[in-house]
Amino acid sequence: MGRKIPLRVSNKKAYVWDVDDIAALRAECHVCGVLMGTLPHLSQQNVFLGVPLVLMPEEVVLLVRKGFAVLIDDPQAHKAPLSQAASRWNTERKEAIKLQIAAAEVKESSEKAAKHALSEDALRKRREREERRAAAARQKALMEGDFAAADTPFQDLSPVPPDARPSTPTLTAAAAYTLSIPVSSAVLEWYNEDGCTYSTLEDAREAGIWDYPVDAHERAKCGVFQDLWQKGFYMGGGIRFGGDFLVYPGDPLRYHSHFVATVIDAPISTLRPMEIVAHGRLGTATKKAHLLCGWDNVKEEVSYFSIEWAGFG
Known part of the structure; x- marks a missing residue:
């Protein structure tokens, strides 16, 4: 980077x-x-x-x-911003909003004009089709000797354009535009x-x-996190699943987590049998393997043991 x-x-x-x-x-x-x-x-x-x-x-x-x-x-x-700097920033912000609204209005009016031109062209083509159809009908009536039908004048059945219809008073909602306002505080004069x-x-x-880190457990968590990160895993918080981290094989938006990692401060730390049973049962219930991560602060290495609940007999 x-x-x-x-x-x-x-x-x-x-x-x-x-x-x-x-x-x-x-x-x-x-x-x-x-x-x-x-x-x-x-x-x-x-x-x-x-x-x-x-x-x-x-x-x-x-x-x-x-x-x-x-x-x-x-x-x-x-x-703390000076009053003049804050006033100038607020004025520039309002001007930027006005410019964006003006640009949005110009774009909207151009789109309406283009749509109106298309509708006028469609009406003209439809009127021409009806005139040709009426002329063909008159020609057929003359050939068949039906002079009354041949004398029937052409009636324009095309729909009336919206602009030509009588206007009625309606309540129109104010136009809504999406504006882009900078959110980074690094652009402020007083930052x-x-x-x-x-x-x-x-x-x-x-x-x-x-x-952070201030004690052995926090240093162990940082060491385990970095080791898993270097192996290509993504990590998230694992407290909801009874561990320190959730371990994903790729981006969490694309993958479910495969492991729940629990950090052990040292290779000689005590681990009660009931903790192993609880981790195994919880990992199986959530379709994950529980990972016990032992951090060796002297060698700066991690030893991994995975727990999965298995049936007997």
Whole structure:
């Protein structure tokens, strides 16, 4: 990747606000995150969500360590705007909206004119067909000696164009247009990332905006996440299935998860038999294999054991 993706940190959580950055994370970095923003026209539902994208802490650690992203102290980057700058920004925003509305109106009027021209051409062709049909009928009547039918004048049965019909007062709804308004805060005059950008976890930790991982379990989760990522898997949160991660063989939009991964802090950690039974039963009930991931902090290696419920006898 040529440009490092800005991860805007607030309250120890990392967010991505740019749609292009969200697409790059998914397509190039195999990092999905979770959308948590409300859509403007669908504010009463929580199935289809929009920006921002919130990342798991393991995803943030991976992206920063691999050099794909930088951390930005978002509250510090937003300075209090001057009244003149805010007024100028609001004026420019209104002018941009007016220009978009004017362009939409011009496009709509041109489409109506083209449609009207097509309808006029269709009416003319239909009138010509009826005239030819009437002339043929008169010629046939003359040949058969039916002079009364031959003297019948031509009647135009073409429909009246909408513009020629008498107008009646109707209530018309206001025209609705789709406008594009920039959502990135990086274009604001009072937004400045200088002195608020950190390219390493150590610098962000010293600045007090990021402290993950802080203990052995969090370091183990980061190590397991990175190892699975390097093997080509996609990861998501696995708390709903009794584990730390859901492991997908490809993009979660195309594949179901194959494993539920549980991170074990060290190879000598204690694991109770009932935990093994519970993981096996839960994995089978959800059509997944449960993956026990033992992290060796000294060797920085992961040992994997999968559990599947099997019948006996």
